[in-house]
Amino acid sequence: MITEYGYDVFYAITAICLLFVGASFFLLDNPYIKYALITLGIAFFLFTFYFFRDPERMSPEGAALILSPADGTVVTVKDVDENIFLHGPAVQISIFMSPLNVHVNRFPVSGTIGYFQHIPGEYFAAFEDKASLKNEQTHIGINAGTFKVFYKQIAGFIARRIVADLHVGDEAVRGKRFGMIKFGSRVDVFVPKNCDIRVRVGDKTVGGETIVAAVR
Numbered sequence: 001m002i003t004e005y006g007y008d009v010f011y012a013i014t015a016i017c018l019l020f021v022g023a024s025f026f027l028l029d030n031p032y033i034k035y036a037l038i039t040l041g042i043a044f045f046l047f048t049f050y051f052f053r054d055p056e057r058m059s060p061e062g063a064a065l066i067l068s069p070a071d072g073t074v075v076t077v078k079d080v081d082e083n084i085f086l087h088g089p090a091v092q093i094s095i096f097m098s099p100l101n102v103h104v105n106r107f108p109v110s111g112t113i114g115y116f117q118h119i120p121g122e123y124f125a126a127f128e129d130k131a132s133l134k135n136e137q138t139h140i141g142i143n144a145g146t147f148k149v150f151y152k153q154i155a156g157f158i159a160r161r162i163v164a165d166l167h168v169g170d171e172a173v174r175g176k177r178f179g180m181i182k183f184g185s186r187v188d189v190f191v192p193k194n195c196d197i198r199v200r201v202g203d204k205t206v207g208g209e210t211i212v213a214a215v216r
Contacts, residue, residue, distance in 0.1 A: 003054035017045040057208035059175030064215040068205035070187040072097040085141035085150035089193040106208035110174040115141030150190040175208040
C-alpha cells in the first residue's frame, strides 16, 4: 500500500519514469544505451514505490506504553531538560530514519494534541546532534492523561518536506498514522524522567509497534 502522504510525489515520479522509459524505448537505436536507461527508469520507479510503502501495524496494548513514532535506528538516549512542553527533566530518544526505512509516522501515545508548531531551519545530516536544534522541524506535544510526551519530526540533509496535518485539540490515537518525513530524517522523542526506557543506542525500531518507554 502507498501512503496517502506521498500520492503527489509518487504519481509525479511514476509519470516521469513512464515517459523516460517510453522515450528510451522508441527513440534510441543503440540497444546498450536503450536498455540501460530503461532499467534505470524502472529501478527509480521501484525505489519510489518502496519508499512510499505504508504497511499495516499492530500496536501493543497498555496505557503506560510509549511507542516509537518511526521506523529507524536509535542514535541517542540521554537525560535532558525539556522546556517546551514537558517543562522539566526528561529522557530524549532519537531515531534516525534512512531512505530505506518506512517513513510514515505514527502517534506514540493516545491523548490530545496540546502543542503543535512548525519551525523552519537548516538541513544538516539527520544523524548529527545539531540537527535536533537547527534543522527544519515540527514539534508535537500530546497530553496522555497522567503524563505527557513531546516529539519532533526533523528534516534531514535529503528530506525537504515534513507532513503533519495536526492542530491543537486534535485527538491522538496510539499507533495511528499522522504524517511522514520525506527522504531520510529523524524523530526525537522526549518522555518523562520516571519512565523505564526500553531501547538503547543501536536498536532498530518499528513505528507503532516498538515500545521505547513505559511510564512507571
